[in-house]
Amino acid sequence: MSDQSHKSHRSRQSGPSANKKKKDSGGAEKKNPKAFAFNSSVKAKRLQSRDAEKEQRKLHVPKEDRATGEPAPYVVVVHGPPKVGKSLLIKSLVKHYTKHNISEVRGPITVVAGKQRRVQFVECPNDINSMIDAAKFADLVLLLIDGSYGFEMETFEFLNILQVHGFPKVMGVLTHLDKFKDVKKLRKTKQRLKHRFWTEIREGAKLFYLSGLIHGKYPKREVHNLARFISVMKHYPLSWRTTHPYLLVDRLEDVTPAEMVRLNKKCDRNITLYGYLRGCDLVRGSKVHIAGAGDFDLAGVTTLVDPCPLPSAAKKRGLRDKEKLFYAPMSGLGDLLYDKDAVYININDHLVQFSNVDDNGMETRKGNDNDVGQVLVKSLQNTKYSIDEKLEQGSIDVYARKSPYLESENNGDAKDLLIRSENSKEREGEQGFPSISVQGNFDTTSGEGLSGKDKAVEGNNTYKSDPEDSDEESDYSQQDQFEKDDHNPFNYDLKEEVEFHSGRQRRKAISSSYEDNTNTEDSEGDDAVDSSSESSGESEDDLTLEDCEVGVSSKWKEHLSGRSMSRWNTNLDELVYGQPSLKSLKAVQAAEGSSESEDDDGDVFIPKGEREKKLSEKPGYENIDAECSSKLVNKAAAVDWSSEDLRMCIRERFRAGGKSSDDGGKGETDYGDFEDMESGKVYKNPLKKDDEESKSYDPEIEERRLKKLALREQFEKQYPFCYQMKKKMRTRAASSTAINLMMVVFLTK
Ligand SMILES: Nc1nc2c(ncn2[C@@H]2O[C@H](COP(=O)(O)OP(=O)(O)OP(=O)(O)O)[C@@H](O)[C@H]2O)c(=O)[nH]1
Numbered sequence: 202m203s204d205q206s207h208k209s210h211r212s213r214q215s216g217p218s219a220n221k222k223k224k225d226s227g228g229a230e231k232k233n234p235k236a237f238a239f240n241s242s243v244k245a246k247r248l249q250s251r252d253a254e255k256e257q258r259k260l261h262v263p264k265e266d267r268a269t270g271e272p273a274p275y276v277v278v279v280h281g282p283p284k285v286g287k288s289l290l291i292k293s294l295v296k297h298y299t300k301h302n303i304s305e306v307r308g309p310i311t312v313v314a315g316k317q318r319r320v321q322f323v324e325c326p327n328d329i330n331s332m333i334d335a336a337k338f339a340d341l342v343l344l345l346i347d348g349s350y351g352f353e354m355e356t357f358e359f360l361n362i363l364q365v366h367g368f369p370k371v372m373g374v375l376t377h378l379d380k381f382k383d384v385k386k387l388r389k390t391k392q393r394l395k396h397r398f399w400t401e402i403r404e405g406a407k408l409f410y411l412s413g414l415i416h417g418k419y420p421k422r423e424v425h426n427l428a429r430f431i432s433v434m435k436h437y438p439l440s441w442r443t444t445h446p447y448l449l450v451d452r453l454e455d456v457t458p459a460e461m462v463r464l465n466k467k468c469d470r471n472i473t474l475y476g477y478l479r480g481c482d483l484v485r486g487s488k489v490h491i492a493g494a495g496d497f498d499l500a501g502v503t504t505l506v507d508p509c510p511l512p513s514a515a516k517k518r519g520l521r522d523k524e525k526l527f528y529a530p531m532s533g534l535g536d537l538l539y540d541k542d543a544v545y546i547n548i549n550d551h552l553v554q555f556s557n558v559d560d561n562g563m564e565t566r567k568g569n570d571n572d573v574g575q576v577l578v579k580s581l582q583n584t585k586y587s588i589d590e591k592l593e594q595g596s597i598d599v600y601a602r603k604s605p606y607l608e609s610e611n612n613g614d615a616k617d618l619l620i621r622s623e624n625s626k627e628r629e630g631e632q633g634f635p636s637i638s639v640q641g642n643f644d645t646t647s648g649e650g651l652s653g654k655d656k657a658v659e660g661n662n663t664y665k666s667d668p669e670d671s672d673e674e675s676d677y678s679q680q681d682q683f684e685k686d687d688h689n690p691f692n693y694d695l696k697e698e699v700e701f702h703s704g705r706q707r708r709k710a711i712s713s714s715y716e717d718n719t720n721t722e723d724s725e726g727d728d729a730v731d732s733s734s735e736s737s738g739e740s741e742d743d744l745t746l747e748d749c750e751v752g753v754s755s756k757w758k759e760h761l762s763g764r765s766m767s768r769w770n771t772n773l774d775e776l777v778y779g780q781p782s783l784k785s786l787k788a789v790q791a792a793e794g795s796s797e798s799e800d801d802d803g804d805v806f807i808p809k810g811e812r813e814k815k816l817s818e819k820p821g822y823e824n825i826d827a828e829c830s831s832k833l834v835n836k837a838a839a840v841d842w843s844s845e846d847l848r849m850c851i852r853e854r855f856r857a858g859g860k861s862s863d864d865g866g867k868g869e870t871d872y873g874d875f876e877d878m879e880s881g882k883v884y885k886n887p888l889k890k891d892d893e894e895s896k897s898y899d900p901e902i903e904e905r906r907l908k909k910l911a912l913r914e915q916f917e918k919q920y921p922f923c924y925q926m927k928k929k930m931r932t933r934a935a936s937s938t939a940i941n942l943m944m945v946v947f948l949t950k
Pocket residue numbers: 281282283284285286287288289290376377378379380411412413414417604607
């Protein structure tokens with residue numbers, strides 16, 4: 202009996218007795234508060250600000266969940282200068298999530314990243330239009346930076362575009378760190394880049410380090426760390442996006458009847474676009490804007506089976522291999538393809554048995570190339586590619602695959618090659634590559650823009666351009682064009698230095714306020730940087746726009762309002778989409794012309810009826826070419842505000858109690874007496890007084906009124922219940938009027 206072991210007492214974790222103990226535990230602190238007070242004022246200040254920050258973070262505007270069913274995948278945009286490793290990072294991340302290798306990154310790639318999370322990876326090409334498009338749908342941006350080279354202009358261009366699109370979350374990733382042979386130099390570079398990144402984004406912004414390549418891929422451990430952050434990161438949807446429906450197209454198909462295309466190759470096409478709907482519901486029959494293409498009518502919306510569903514809600518840790526789904530139709534991946542009216546099953550050739558083999562190893566039925574089933578399957582498989590090819594030839598290019606730089610390199614662009622071949626022989630910089638230094642602020646408004654002839658000389662890596670060299674000049678002139686461009690957003694302290702490095706042209710971003718090239722000798726900070734892949738920052742859910750504005754803010758964020766004012770008069774649509782079509786131009790010009798002539802001549806010289814005629818000639822929304830309707834000034838401009846009926850209609854909306862418009866203006870002056878509540882004085886309305894006086898002089902009316910009052914009094918005495926009911930109804934009617942008024946105000950806000 203004595204050997205019997207007893208279970209040890211387990212103290213209560215919850216309930217009243219646990220709470221009682223918790224209260225008791227804080228006794229010492231309460232009894233002797235001075236002993237627990239702060240010794241250092243700095244520490245106290247830090248703790249105080251941390252508490253305040255935590256409080257602020259809690260004060261997020263409550264998120265309205267408009268989504269029905271599973272939330273759409275989060276879009277992770279991977280951006281960086283050419284050849285920085287964007288595709289490789291996406292491939293590594295997809296491999297991590299799905300255990301599949303993808304050969305090519307094209308279009309969005311959807312993967313299941315967790316039990317409750319799907320992620321869509323999109324590579325952002327290196328042209329401004331693509332950057333603008335990507336900024337519109339990005340939930341998280343991975344900014345890739347070549348660690349061996351430093352910051353390039355592409356990064357700042359994209360940051361600036363993000364700024365005007367609501368600024369989603371941003372994380373930095375440093376690549377090409379294996380190019381450093383000296384560990385000390387690597388550590389210092391990491392530290393320098395980290396601080397510069399913090400200056401540009403915010404203090405403590407996340408920065409990952411990818412130390413190099415192992416078998417042509419980034420190290421598994423480092424990719425795992427990055428993937429973990431992506432999977433658990435909190436998302437606060439941008440308010441504009443939650444109230445507008447939008448769709449990131451992951452597949453498109455031309456469904457125009459083949460006969461129509463055969464008869465007229467330039468006929469209007471019907472295109473089906475596939476993608477996850479985000480924001481809110483899409484209204485049937487509404488107009489949709491396709492970035493870079495214009496406004497189009499929506500023929501219909503259909504719900505399809507989710508091609509990449511979230512795993513079942515069963516309670517188990519982690520994902521099973523079967524659940525690690527992915528969907529990348531543009532990259533030619535995924536076994537199932539869901540169409541509007543069909544499901545395609547992709548069968549690889551090595552899985553198809555073309556011929557039967559008997560016991561002796563002889564073929565009983567030889568596979569035939571003309572086999573109907575085989576041909577059918579092959580033609581089905583080929584259909585997809587032929588449509589893609591068709592669309593590639595078309596003018597809509599949603600995902601440019603190659604950056605202009607790459608294309609120019611591959612095509613052996615005359616200018617690039619010329620400069621490279623000539624200069625590489627003549628002058629060699631530090632790294633064996635010549636460079637062209639384009640100096641000076643991009644402050645074009647001050648008229649200090651550079652011409653091709655006065656390029657400044659800077660450092661070892663630079664040289665003075667030869668004014669005689671026409672080829673070089675033509676190359677510079679492109680650069681000058683950019684600098685002289687009034688709409689260039691970087692007209693502050695950023696300098697661009699164009700040079701050839703690692704076999705390609707690069708645009709180094711040099712900040713005059715930040716000494717990019719200084720090798721800080723402080724040994725204190727060195728310890729803070731870990732050479733392993735790590736993240737710098739406190740928590741992952743703090744990269745919001747509000748946060749970005751706190752703490753160290755970069756120069757590129759300053760004077761934003763000033764710059765936007767200076768851009769007020771420019772036609773952004775034209776900048777992005779090019780020249781408007783002739784038809785819409787004429788319509789707009791006609792409208793402008795009419796308004797100008799009105800201004801010039803004045804109303805006196807316009808014959809009666811002519812004004813109405815001119816107004817009717819204004820470009821209506823319907824008159825504009827469907828393709829170019831996005832370039833129309835706006836729909837409101839097409840509404841004729843001079844119409845009295847329209848104005849009256851709007852005025853009526855603001856009226857409470859349904860006062861009809863046929864008071865003839867009497868309503869406006871029909872005020873009652875004003876009683877000063879404080880002094881108790883009553884001020885009579887002089888207009889009303891006259892009116893009453895004139896009324897009181899009419900003996901007939903007065904007699905009738907008295908009769909009425911007597912009758913009512915008699916009735917109320919007889920039926921007190923009815924009187925109470927009437928009173929109640931009157932008060933209810935008054936309160937409903939108030940509610941109506943409130944609703945109108947709310948709706949019109
Ligand atoms: N040594 C080294 N090479 C890298 C690293 N990251 C990428 N690369 C190489 O850089 C080359 C370009 O990589 P990509 O992934 O195609 O780069 P990208 O940014 O997608 O290029 P574009 O799409 O053409 O702009 C590949 O050959 C990679 O192997 C790195 O960290 N170290």
